[in-house]
Amino acid sequence: MKQTINTENTQSQMRKGVLELCTLSVLAIGEAYPTEIIEQLKSSKMMIVEGTLYPLLTRLKNANYLTYRWEESTSGPPRKYYKLTPEGEALLKELENTWDEMVDAVNKLLKENKNK
């Protein structure tokens, strides 16, 4: 019932679906555990927080796009190192296409309407 439209909320809305693509893209380089993924995304100016990433990884794992292995750490609890399955790599390619198509469509629209 808030009915507020602000840039902050819109950023959050725009992230929907895109974070999945970004996470898969990071894992395409090689396996990583959640904190590493967050760091890599942050360095690309793409924000993601723990409360978003952990459920996302679980979803992708349950759908067989990711697997993980435990590894002991000397500085805290053990870590889950995730990596792409072949299905995950295929999904990544699909999502890249979906992304490119959407970007083209929106940019075409924005450009057209600027030359009014």
Added chain:
Amino acid sequence: MKQTINTENTQSQMRKGVLELCTLSVLAIGEAYPTEIIEQLKSSKMMIVEGTLYPLLTRLKNANYLTYRWEESTSGPPRKYYKLTPEGEALLKELENTWDEMVDAVNKLLKENKNK
């Protein structure tokens, strides 16, 4: 409890927030009623359906980003012609920036991870 991840659903998720930007962008050219907006978006390969657009227009109107006027039609019920308020024009500019930043971030990430 479906736990399915497919391209169709991801497209829908990626649209979140973006449709708001696209709708404002169409209205930046001039006033239009819902069916016109849908047509213009469709011609830019950006899909939106009635069940999405009508609530979206109502949200934007309630937040004072849009106004509308009724106009009689000779081929059916009267139409609501929407147009941007000054606040709506300002919001559009903000959302364009948000969009550009996100596109840059994602594309940077995708490109990096392709040269692995």
Added chain:
DNA sequence: TTTTAGTACTATGTGTTGCATAGTAGTAAA
């Protein structure tokens, strides 16, 4: 006149996702 088709707007409910918040469990230094 009544029915059918087409157009435009309204109302309601569902599923997915991002995010806030709080909690558990492990290591290591104070």
Added chain:
DNA sequence: TTTACTACTATGCAACACATAGTACTAAAA
């Protein structure tokens, strides 16, 4: 023993895209 730090888990909320069904108006067909 306490504190700080790291890593993962669990729960609940809000927003939004979308499906679906319904109302209301005009105009042509039966």
